[in-house]
Amino acid sequence: MSVIDLRSDTVTRPTAAMKEAIAKAEVGDDVFGEDPTVNELEAYSAQLMGKEAGLFVASGTMGNFVSLLSHCGRGDEVLVARGAHIFQYEQGGASSLGGMVLNPIGQSKMQAITASDVLNNISACDVHKPITRLVCLENTLNGIAVPLETTDAVVEAARNQGLKTHMDGARIFNAALALKSDVKRLVEGIDSVQFCFSKGLSAPVGSMVVGDKEFIHKARRARKALGGGMRQAGLLAAACRVALDQMTGRLEEDHENARKLAEGVKELDFLNVDLSNCQTNMVWIETRFPDEKLKAQTLVDEIKEQGVLVLATGPDKIRAVTHYGITDGDIDRTIAAFATAVAKIVEKADIQTGSRS
Ligand SMILES: Cc1ncc(COP(=O)(O)O)c(C=O)c1O
Secondary structure: OOOEEOOOHHHOOOOHHHHHHHHHOOOOOHHHOOOHHHHHHHHHHHHHHOOOEEEEEOOHHHHHHHHHHHHOOOOOEEEEEOOOHHHHOOOOHHHHOOOOEEEEEOOOOOOOOOHHHHHOOOOOOOOOOOOEEEEEEEOOEOOEOOOHHHHHHHHHHHHHOOOEEEEEOOOHHHHHHHHOOOHHHHOOOOOEEEEEOOOOOOOOOOEEEEEOHHHHHHHHHHHHHOOOOOOOOHHHHHHHHHHHHHHHHHHHHHHHHHHHHHHHHHOOOOEEEOHHHOOOOEEEEEEOOOOOOOOHHHHHHHHHOOOEEOEEEEOOEEEEEOOOOOOHHHHHHHHHHHHHHHHHHHHHHOOOOOOOO
């Protein structure tokens, strides 16, 4: 039985074209600025995002961290959505290693921050408080494409208050597709952007940071201090260029598969999916077993027996992510696996079906 791995789009493997590009890549020492493949990828990425310069980094976490280090000093405050990766899943590195104060704002983990969230949380001119320097946006945020107007309003509010803005655009191409917008437009006016090649775009390693030349100069220094100066990194950059050229145009398939999965699972007993949150390649499944002992992890373990891997992200919450390599047939098999797993759990726990709320 083949395994269907929906834990994340990071599980994607490099394509044949990527492997070929890696084999043929021209390389040099990138710390000396002499790797032509990296230099070209940085310049091309900057142009794609409408910024002056780019910096190739090992990961999304490193891209976010060097950006924050370049915008802020120790004791500075960063406003960030409470559901954002920077706040939830980067070990609070900006605080523990960078000395910044991360202030989670916004209504809920699934909601993007608004201009009023920003304006209501700026602390300045008060000796008791840190000085707010930066606002971090994320798009997609937990798979939700943040509308252009929301982003524009935050950027304008931040700029009017003299704050810098950073976008964690790990999946910015998914956002662009869902919003039917050019990526450049989605990050217009934002001071720095980080985006990933190694998620839905299937490259094995790598993220890009873009911004103005002065910012990228600082970020390059920060990357070196963190040990992120790679040498013949053109081997990686070559695969990332293929990701940009060949993989952004196929994301629609992932979005369609996610939608089909969401609609299929929503029909099952004891499960619920808020379809309004399924806009790109992520599906959030809520478990509603009447027996308190039965948690999301119970279902994750049971469905694994059917050869399907998904992640429990909370006591009652499961995440499934579609990506390159997942077919329409895999989605049918996944929906069937959820149905079987629920039936088995119910049977074992002797729960009566039909008690669904
Ligand atoms: C929104 C977002 N930002 C940043 C990252 C970090 O990327 P990496 O795992 O490459 O450090 C992730 C990883 O999944 C992510 O989902």
